Structure formats: C-alpha cells, structure tokens
Amino acid sequence: MNNNAFEILKKDIQEVIDLLANKQFTEANFKLADASELLDEILDLSADDEDLIEISRYQVLLNQLQQKVNNSI
Numbered sequence: 001m002n003n004n005a006f007e008i009l010k011k012d013i014q015e016v017i018d019l020l021a022n023k024q025f026t027e028a029n030f031k032l033a034d035a036s037e038l039l040d041e042i043l044d045l046s047a048d049d050e051d052l053i054e055i056s057r058y059q060v061l062l063n064q065l066q067q068k069v070n071n072s073i
Contacts, residue, residue, distance in 0.1 A: 012035040012038060013062070015031050016031045016065055018067070019031060020068060023072075024070045028069050032069060039062060042055060
C-alpha cells in the first residue's frame, strides 16, 4: 500500500485528537468517520502482511477514539 495513504490517515487521526483536546466533539466525530472510511479503503487495497499489521493498530486506535467521542457527546 502506498505510504501516502498512511500519512493521510495519521494526519486525520491527529486532527481527531486535536479536536477532542479542544472539546469539539461533533467535529471530532465527523473527522473520525472520515478516518475510518480511509482505513477501510486502505484495508480493501492491502494484501501485504506489514500493511495488515499496521491497519490493525489503526483500527484499535480508532476504536479507542470512537469510545472517547461517544463518552463525551
């Protein structure tokens, strides 16, 4: 998978974290949805084991962020 997609995902996740820190929970929820959609696209296009391991790490992180958003809204 193109490392550029992972870089975009990292940027999106950082934006979610920043929005949570600023208590902008609705915006964080929307950005989190975008990041989840991108992760799904990366998963669909990946076959490499290293990519799949990296994807699983992001899935765990996104799940944790989703719980944080849900508890804050």
